[in-house]
Amino acid sequence: MLSPLDRRQRLFLPFSRGLSNFSGFRDSLNSESTLVPFFRAPAELFGMTGLTYKDSLRVYPSSCSVYQYWKSESDKRSSYSGTELKSDIYATRSISERMIRKLYNFADYVESNAILPFADSEVAKYFGKVPKRYLLNEKTLENKLILRKLLMDKMDLDSNKIGKMGWSFDSRGIVLKNKEIIYAEVCNCKYWDSVELNLLLNRLYKNVGLNSRKGIVSASLIYRVYLISLWLNHNKYIRAQ
Structure with a gap:
């Protein structure tokens, strides 16, 4: 698509x-x-x-x-x-x-096999040959046109009215409310230069409260470093080495 x-x-x-x-x-x-x-x-x-x-x-x-x-x-x-x-x-x-990999990892964890319909070779070949006019309206930037039409024709489901659906959570709130926990976990990770990491966290935390793109990005970076540190600190395979 x-x-x-x-x-x-x-x-x-x-x-x-x-x-x-x-x-x-x-x-x-x-x-x-x-x-x-x-x-x-x-x-x-x-x-x-x-x-x-x-x-x-x-x-x-x-x-x-x-x-x-x-x-x-x-x-x-x-x-x-x-x-x-x-x-x-x-x-x-x-x-x-970045996205489907999480599903595969979870499937491995529960000893299951994730099957994605659009990963089927025949389905992929079919959509690879579909003319562009059925995939994208370049004026409205509306994509997946053939699927939208199928949903409307077969199920009377107007995906345009429903809109794009997903879920999110307040990761910036987590970063702000758990500062001490984040510092403790991140600074306890032996893979980082602790002095430089502390300086980086201090710099980013100064921006987290800003109502701007800079504040959003800073919170996201802190959250990411925190998650990586958690994984490195508690992954049983790494700890066993």
Whole structure:
């Protein structure tokens, strides 16, 4: 299926095509900087977030830069339109490894097998041959047109009226209300440089209360470092080593 660019991606992509070549400046940015999206490689704009190389290197001295990888992936798709680029990267990287990977991990945990209908080779071949006009309305940016029509024709279900459904939770509230717990867990992780990590947390926590993108990003980064630290601290396989 085709995935149209959202408003922010339409804003950042033209800048990214040029500014991402300045890797030196990119590597000097703080993770919460509002300039970060402008300097990401085009293929990196679709769900790839986290600490910048500058902060990663300080917290985890063995870090390696991901710039060359994403620059190479972007160059391979230099002739793609924005929609084509997002559809390719978002489906094969973000959705597969950041979202569906959680389902696979849970299935492994309960000794089950996750079966996804759209991963069936025959279904994939079919949709790979469907003309673009049945997949995306480029004027309204409405996608999955053939599925929307099937739902309406077969089930009298208007997906446009229902809208996109999902769930979320207040991760920023968790970060704000559990500061002591987060510091204790993160700073107890032997994989980080504790001094640099403490400095990073202090810097990010100054922004968490801001009613801005910077505040949202800072809270998200703290939450992510906290989850990684939890996993490293309590994973039975790592602890057994």
